[in-house]
Amino acid sequence: MIMIWLDLTVPFTLNILLVLPISFLGFLIEKRFTCLSYSICILYLIYRICLWIQIGSAFFTLPYANLMILTGVLHMIEGIMVWLSRHEKKEVIIAYKRNKLVGGYHIYNRWVIPLLFFYINGIYIPLAAVTVYADDTYIKEPGHKTAVMGGLILAFGIIVALLGYGAFKGVFPLDLAVICMPLLHEQLFKINQKVEDKMI
Helix, strand or coil: CHHHHCCCCEECCHHHHHHHHHHHHHHHHCHHHHCHHHHHHHHHHHHHHHHHHCCCHHHHCCCHHHHHHHHHHHHHHHHHHHHHCCCCCCEEEEEEECCEEEEEEEEEEEEEEEECCEEECCEECCEEEEEEEEEEECCCCHHHHHHHHHHHHHHHHHHHHHHHHHHHCCCCCHHHHHHHHHHHHHHHHHHHHHHHHHHC
């Protein structure tokens, strides 16, 4: 509803569906590449290349700033849900780390988020997005790490949404905003490992 109030919704076109095969290809390479942070950036790079060679750019013309905002909002919701799930029971695992067997926890949560973002002929289409949070941790208090990562995911979502909104309003370069998205997402994984090392 916030997206409608801010007039950030977009008409649903076949071009939007390009996100699906790109995300699937990303999944085949590495699970985290399924995220919109990567697929939207890849599509935008293809669009810029098509513009440069002057072939097929119309096919890759998408509301990239709006999709960035959507990506940010989804991560904000995910971050909040991860934080709220910090006390849920975790699956116990055993792994070989640092030349010894250690016990840990496997964290896995999946949420279905209803969307009113796309419309056809002025009628909004109810869709759903699925967000997944998965992590293996070997610290004594996994709930604490989950809470930290939930806060970081929320912060990431806020930054991406603000970058997208800045690009939407024309006050921030879209090229830079789109490129920042996967780079910041990669930093989440690096920070996750640093948090893990610090808490062990």
